[in-house]
Amino acid sequence: MLTGQQENRRQNAAYKNEIADNQADKTAEENENRQEEQTQQDVDRSDVISELGTAKVPELVSEIHVLTIIGQVEGHLVLPPQNKTTKYEHIMPQLVAVEESPDIKGLLVILNTVGGDVEGGLAIAEMMAGMSKPVVSLVLGGGHSIGVPIAVAAKKSYIAPTATMTIHPIRMTGMVLGVQQSFDYLERMQDRVIGFITAHSKISDKQVRKFMMNTGELARDIGTVLAGEDAVKCGLIDEVGSLQDALRELHRMIDENKNQIN
């Protein structure tokens, strides 16, 4: 028969054995998991090698969203398929998503557009201008017609040295029923566009209208083509720059925003 002390000792020993067994089970399970994980990583790596011919693909974690405005800005009409288009009904909710997303800290807008729907373009420009997150635009190739208000809607705008921006009058084609009424409507539309451009850049109203009505530059139209440096000199665009300038500025603005929050 065991004494009370012996019984306690026996129970303690049994308890210690149980803990040791549990620990051993846990370690074995962890080792098994680690091995499985390693095997999976090996399989993934061999897949990457066979698919991409490289052993390591760097993962990009960016806090910037890139939005491209290319071809025609498509508005109320679905354009025929020969047009390369940017659809405003896709861009507008995308801007909402950018503004809402906690992972996106800034927006880079890259433009190479020939213009397009006036109201669609103005809608995009207004939404960009109303965003709380930093927005930087970069005009490459061309940022013509309705591309102009979109480019200046950013908090900071850049233009590549070789890029151009055409400013010309808005006009209407097709059957016109009331000439005076149509003219007034067109003029009001033009005033809205000019008002937006002057409100979001350093160019004056007078200068925009002068560029629009210039008769000595375009062969088949009136208006003005501004190349990179010219667009900056007249105050339409903030700076001549490249992708790295735009990105550097956007990161600076993002850091500034973070500091303000902290």
Added chain:
Amino acid sequence: MLWSVIPEAVVLSGMEEAISLIDGQVENCPCRLRSAGDGFFSIEALTSTDPKDFLNSGLQPGRRIFLPK
């Protein structure tokens, strides 16, 4: 109303041709699809109300998909 450096006649040529749009789903997102024949479709527009869908690069307008009958 177009404000573009490309003449309106060029931009709008082919407007008279009827296009066939159907409503469907791509990656569980409601979309409007343009038929390109032979079971191919391109995404014309997303009709989703979830902003996240508009950040999905696989759901950009113009993406061609094959939908078997």
